[in-house]
Amino acid sequence: MADLGCGKSCMKYILFVINFLFFILGAAAFGLGIWALVDKNKMNVLTKVGADDSDFNVTGLLESAAIVLLVGGGAILLIGFLGCCGAMKQNKCLLGLYAFFLIIILIVELAAIIIAAVFQGKVQDELKDFLKKNINTTYEGKIDTKEEFSLGLDYAQVYFQCCGIDSYKEFEGATKWNHSANVIIPKTCCKLKDKDEYLKDQKAVLEDENCPTSPTGTNSNINEPCWDSIESYLKDRIAIVIGIAAGIVALEVVCVIFTCCIISELRKYDS
Incomplete structure (x- = not known):
């Protein structure tokens, strides 16, 4: 096992701690995804915008975000375990796989955040007209x-x-x-x-x-x-999804950086 310098060694343990937190965040995201999918609040039907004449459907968007949280939460639990093992064993293969899958998930989550942000603009443009029409x-x-x-x-x-x-x-x-x-x-x-x-x-x-x-x-x-109340209700719900996703993304970026640094240091010892 390579003997890392003090700075890189600290990164190893920080990476381990962050990945331990991933278990908690992954469980939170998984639980939130389940909650969003099983929530049968009667007001949710008000968000089915343009079912007949538009591709924009708020309920579909919220359900899609919930599925992203479910899949992402489960993946984070698995990847967190992989990251912990790779960090403690200083295994380049495990760390490389960890960084690769983390980047893939990061891209998916960023796309979900962007879609959710677009939703907030769509509310004002389409939802009100839909409700009045119905x-x-x-x-x-x-x-x-x-x-x-x-x-x-x-x-x-x-x-x-x-x-x-x-x-x-x-x-x-x-x-x-x-x-x-x-x-x-x-x-x-x-x-x-x-x-x-x-x-x-x-x-x-x-x-x-x-x-x-x-x-x-x-x-x-x-x-x-x-x-105003309906708009606020919907934006509050999507804000929960955006907030948790943004927190996870921030941690993932830190993990990718630390992982790349550790891999770089391990390669020095192999050369």
Whole structure:
């Protein structure tokens, strides 16, 4: 076994410690990926942008990012073990394989981060128009609805205590909502006695039964449009993915540099 200089020896142990941290980060990324895939929040349907007329689909993007985290997390666990062994044994072959696979994963993760960053710009451009269009063409306005978009929008309106995307008046054009002429807003735009009861069991008990026909700023949420809350909700979720991925990428860059230095030093002893 080659006797490395003090500086390179320190790099060896730092590389070992960082790869030990990789086990933790890999487990975290793996767990986050599972969470993102199994999360069945009713509001997620609101992110299915342009399913019929566009290639951009936020739900698909989030699921893709989750798969990247799952695969990347599992790979990091394996590569972390390879890096630990290569660092402690000062084995050039193991270290070379470690650096190679790490660079491949690094490229994939950078691509995922770029795609996720592009998503944030797409939200403003496409998602709002999609939601407003679907209020007009799809929204049913029934508390016991099973239609996905209607259920997702109602859930969002209760959860965020808001009404409409930009305005409650958007419901005037809801062609599938068979409401009477004097009904102005759906019940989910009204103040509820217990919003948790709706979020859990889809039961809505209004504070004021006259709210759907005579909404005010007191008995309803007509002064609180939903867009800002929905946009913030989605950006917060993607920010979690970007943050963890960026942290992993930073560590991977450090590991690649340290690994190359150790390999270079080992080659000096072989020559």
